[in-house]
Amino acid sequence: xxxxxxxxxxxxxxxxxxxxxxxxxxxxxxxxxxxxxxxxxxxxxxxxxxxxxxxxxxxxxxxxxxxxxxxxxxxxxxxxxxxxxxxxxxxxxxxxxxxxxxxxxxxxxxxxxxxxxxxxxxxxxxxxxxxxxxxxxxxxxxxxxxxxxxxxxxxxxxxxxxxxxxxxxxxxxxxxxxxxxxxxxxxxxxxxxxxxxxxxxxxxxxxxxxxxxxxxxxxxxxxxxxxxxxxxxxxxxxxxxxxxxxxxxxxxxxxxxxxxxxxxxxxxxxxxxxxxxxxxxxxxxxxxxxxxxxx
Amino acid sequence: xxxxxxxxxxxxxxxxxxxxxxxxxxxxxxxxxxxxxxxxxxxxxxxxxxxxxxxxxxxxxxxxxxxxxxxxxxxxxxxxxxxxxxxxxxxxxxxxxxxxxxxxxxxxxxxxxxxxxxxxxxxxxxxxxxxxxxxxxxxxxxxxxxxxxxxxxxxxxxxxxxxxxxxxxxxxxxxxxxxxxxxxxxxxxxxxxxxxxxxxxxxxxxxxxxxxxxxxxxxxxxxxxxxxxxxxxxxxxxxxxxxxxxxxxxxxxxxxxxxxxxxxxxxxxxxxxxxxxxxxxxxxxxxxxxxxxxxxxxxxxxxxxxxxxxxxxxxxxxxxxxxxxxxxxxxxxxxxxxxxxxxxxxxxxxxxxxxxxxxxxxxxxxxxxxxxxxxxxxxxxxxxxxxxxxxxxxxxxxxxxxxxxxxxxxxxxxxxxxxxxxxxxxxxxxxxxxxxxxxxxxxxxxxxxxxxxxxxx
Numbered sequence: 001x002x003x004x005x006x007x008x009x010x011x012x013x014x015x016x017x018x019x020x021x022x023x024x025x026x027x028x029x030x031x032x033x034x035x036x037x038x039x040x041x042x043x044x045x046x047x048x049x050x051x052x053x054x055x056x057x058x059x060x061x062x063x064x065x066x067x068x069x070x071x072x073x074x075x076x077x078x079x080x081x082x083x084x085x086x087x088x089x090x091x092x093x094x095x096x097x098x099x100x101x102x103x104x105x106x107x108x109x110x111x112x113x114x115x116x117x118x119x120x121x122x123x124x125x126x127x128x129x130x131x132x133x134x135x136x137x138x139x140x141x142x143x144x145x146x147x148x149x150x151x152x153x154x155x156x157x158x159x160x161x162x163x164x165x166x167x168x169x170x171x172x173x174x175x176x177x178x179x180x181x182x183x184x185x186x187x188x189x190x191x192x193x194x195x196x197x198x199x200x201x202x203x204x205x206x207x208x209x210x211x212x213x214x215x216x217x218x219x220x221x222x223x224x225x226x227x228x229x230x231x232x233x234x235x236x237x238x239x240x241x242x243x244x245x246x247x248x249x250x251x252x253x254x255x256x257x258x259x260x261x262x263x264x265x266x267x268x269x270x271x272x273x274x275x276x277x278x279x280x281x282x283x284x285x286x287x288x289x290x291x292x293x294x295x
Numbered sequence: 296x297x298x299x300x301x302x303x304x305x306x307x308x309x310x311x312x313x314x315x316x317x318x319x320x321x322x323x324x325x326x327x328x329x330x331x332x333x334x335x336x337x338x339x340x341x342x343x344x345x346x347x348x349x350x351x352x353x354x355x356x357x358x359x360x361x362x363x364x365x366x367x368x369x370x371x372x373x374x375x376x377x378x379x380x381x382x383x384x385x386x387x388x389x390x391x392x393x394x395x396x397x398x399x400x401x402x403x404x405x406x407x408x409x410x411x412x413x414x415x416x417x418x419x420x421x422x423x424x425x426x427x428x429x430x431x432x433x434x435x436x437x438x439x440x441x442x443x444x445x446x447x448x449x450x451x452x453x454x455x456x457x458x459x460x461x462x463x464x465x466x467x468x469x470x471x472x473x474x475x476x477x478x479x480x481x482x483x484x485x486x487x488x489x490x491x492x493x494x495x496x497x498x499x500x501x502x503x504x505x506x507x508x509x510x511x512x513x514x515x516x517x518x519x520x521x522x523x524x525x526x527x528x529x530x531x532x533x534x535x536x537x538x539x540x541x542x543x544x545x546x547x548x549x550x551x552x553x554x555x556x557x558x559x560x561x562x563x564x565x566x567x568x569x570x571x572x573x574x575x576x577x578x579x580x581x582x583x584x585x586x587x588x589x590x591x592x593x594x595x596x597x598x599x600x601x602x603x604x605x606x607x608x609x610x611x612x613x614x615x616x617x618x619x620x621x622x623x624x625x626x627x628x629x630x631x632x633x634x635x636x637x638x639x640x641x642x643x644x645x646x647x648x649x650x651x652x653x654x655x656x657x658x659x660x661x662x663x664x665x666x667x668x669x670x671x672x673x674x675x676x677x678x679x680x681x682x683x684x685x686x687x688x689x690x691x692x693x694x695x696x697x698x699x700x701x702x703x704x705x706x707x708x709x710x711x712x713x714x715x716x717x718x719x720x721x722x723x724x725x726x727x728x729x730x731x732x733x734x735x736x737x738x739x740x741x742x743x744x745x746x747x748x749x750x751x752x
Binding site: 017018019022023024049060067068069082083085086089090093094107110159162163166260261262264265268269272287288289 | 307308309311312313315316317318319320367469500501554556615647705751
């Protein structure tokens, strides 16, 4: 499931679109002042690109720097330290299911729709490089064990949504909606007090709206991707890996969308819920989370 | 950050996460960019290439390429290269069991200038050509002798080349990119100017790119000794005027992200050339129909139009930290040349501090339909004829390895060593007389050494 701000209903909004983090992004401002809309777009885009560049796994960044220096202590700046604190908290709160060091598993799991499933030996080998418990995090010094890598992709986009919205809000009082690839956060209700209307796209990516959500406050984030899986001997292995076993979580929904106060929180709840597999809905219910699951 | 959590507390995880997220977002509105996070905006790549053909030519080429990203939408680039080439090169004549003497134009001097030169470069002898009546200049020729059983080469081959290019890339929208550029190169006997423009359109969330480009090139050839009349006898006489060549190329490409680890490109290119494409320094031997001894050396002749097309299929696959690059190219033109190239590289990065990239390439081509090792005396002259080994049937392998050492994220030193091994048919069926004892296509072996340095800031 993916979300997009419904454009047809809000024709009067000033809309800016751009691409960041390999996703289509948009910023909506409920205003007649077109320049204000452009300014909000520029602020959010600059922040998203800054965060993308700073924490990219592919381009020279803080993350590639840390991964290259795995095995030796490295000092990080305060923003990176805050994200690592947050990642540590998420790891603890998810009983180890959310782990930013799970990247080594990607070397053996491909999820390209093919029938390639790694052997138990390959998974076991990869697991030697996975686990937040193998990391020494003593703010501001991070020491990854040799061969380990971290990936802040699981929190970076939602963080960019929250940051972008905060920066835009600091510059204007008009209501703003920030949408980075379907993860979104609103500053509050629209000028007339009505909620923003957000279209839910069909999980099969037909591009048609499957429904409309009304959002007056807070944020929405979605986790899950119906298209990435491995099919072997009739068994569909989903792409959500359990970092402690190295194998895909069983019984997980195809996607989970969560509503929370911030996008960071919503994104984490969606990921942790998905990692609960068959227990996803039960977890969301017990945590009293407003959420939508697609199975 | 300590997070207290009671498992029995309903919504405990949510509350704790909310607190953690609030902590994360309390960082204040302005986040400083840490020093190492600046994405490089200018890249300088400089390299020195040494090329050595065993017993033939040797080239040294320093080059520098600079690319400057002005912002996310615009990139400006330029490059400069210079090379100097010395050594000996085949010029089309067949070997013989008898010593052979060849002659070519050397220089033109005003009549009355004292001639003190006793030898031209490369061990050849200067010959004086008697001036025509009333001429104000006199031509000097160079002559050289090739011993029996030796493949004839032209020594004294020396050339310098200077080349430069300018490029510009501009995003028009988030899906559409325009690029253009110009290039110039100059040798002592050749000049080339070209310009290109291209458009790339992304689809499917930037996973698919369709690109199209055209290139136009205009060349001017002003050979030492002038442009010879095709299929006339090799001589020291000064010859015809400058000639030009015009080439138009079009390329259509499709790049597709197949999955996170696999990138695939398929492209088709088409070129049309009009103008002088004969090599003014090359000859084709005419041999006696019985003995196979060369009786004449005629300047070669090629058609003045050529139409080429090729298909290129390239794949890049990431395997953990390694990259496999595999490509195939198929080529043909209306001169009858068909070729296929298979290229495989494996970038093995056992450690972040260095990588090793072995490289294998296989190339095979068929001959142009006017390629002949030699012509036979007494038979009618064909309209087009060339004995240039580059238009012959041959196959070649390249074995190479590149070693790179990135330091930080800002600079990298690398070295590439390659060995090229070319084989053709040196004993064609039906060779006449003494030619049966000769190798008409000596193997070519060449080494390339490249030292490079890349700096990004």
